[in-house]
Amino acid sequence: MMEVKEKQFTADLEAAMQSVQTDQQERLFSYTEKINQAPLYRFLEKAGELTFPRTFWSSADEDFQMAGAGHAVELSVEASKNRYQQVEADWNALLKNAVISNPYHMSGTGVVAMGGFSFDPLKPRTKLWENFPSNHFSVPNYILTHTNGNYYLTINRLLLPREEYETVREELQTYRHTLLDSAVYQDNNHVLRVLSKREIAPEQWKETIKKATNVMKNTAIDKIVLAREVRLRFHQSANVPDILKRLVDTQSNSYVFAYEMGEDCFLGATPERLVKVKGEDVLSTCLAGTAPRGKTMEEDETIANHLFEDPKNREEHDYVVQMIRSTMEAYCTDVTVPDEPAVHQYKTLQHLYTPVRAKLQKNHHIFSIISGLHPTPALGGTPREDALAFIRDNELLDRGWYGAPIGWVDSNKHGEFAVALRSALIQQDEASLFAGCGIVEDSIPESEYEETKIKLMPMLSVLGVD
């Protein structure tokens, strides 16, 4: 730390510790400083060496990345339908009591809670997801934020009564120094070799699709999203910063995220924004309706035109747009939706895309919107409760955090959540990958199976499967 900043830091820390001693009440201290360029993946690597749980976020459409180390504060409430409201209440209580020293107010600086939810709080948890509860948020001890070419470091520390000022100061300075190691990140040190690739019950998955199409013929259910799992085994433990770097380098227009719990790390590169809030501005996007990329520019354009004109895809897309619109109307004013979707292109796929913009009402928060939006018909189906019940009773997979909201909120009233698609649960030398498809009455199991194969491709390729 430069001298002037060092003085500021020690003065702020001392004042915060004084207030904790006076009130005899623990309090979160948060200090943000602007720093010189610092390598994000090296920060994550160092955090791993220090056995800090790691978090990572890279925006799909902005120059914005955050890497977190440690859990200064953890928020986790019981698995229930109103978990969103409870997380929101805990988050507000935490902020109310925090001592925040942050003159910048940039997104992702100050007190930031990163985390996520499981897909369905009512589905019993299996061993696969034992380290991931129904919801978990953490305020990292150290956050390296890269935004619009600038770098910030935030230090968060829960101060307890009777702690020694010198001990705390020294602890924070030592970790800060170690994490901000300026060495260049060497990502070619750990080449992963895949020893086995196992598709989990693909034939049963196709049978479930048949069952779903039959149910839809005889009930009011219009759409059910069904997902499946592929399990990989490697010759050694997978390296999280490496995987993240490859995802960021190869998956343009996608949110790249990671959340580590114990020995497991859930990560992915998802194209789907759930909701973004900046002050009162709210943006949600609908992404549903899928086609592959073409091999040439002409073929790509022909496929995009076909996707745009295709009634099945347009219908599927429209379900989602209507649902997002009505949810936004419940919590916002000035909701605007374009008349027609656009086609957005990703590495291996193209999707129909519609942005929905609005203004947040004063008494609502990003968590209220998440509670209304999740699961969108792109992940659950329509009508929502019937589709969810079908998934709960028939899908073999424990989705865990796959297909659910993952993201962050900060003390500047900014926040963003994506839908955790195109993702994998890394468990040292093993990984589970997930992909699903929207099933409608006339869906053909074999084509849906092929579609999941395309959706799995980007993650398989960064994990070393050709």
Ligand SMILES: C=C(O[C@H]1C=CC=C(C(=O)O)[C@@H]1O)C(=O)O
């Ligand atoms: C469920 C997934 O994708 C959803 C999101 C976009 C398009 C979809 C589709 O076209 O089927 C799916 O609803 C997945 O990628 O695992």
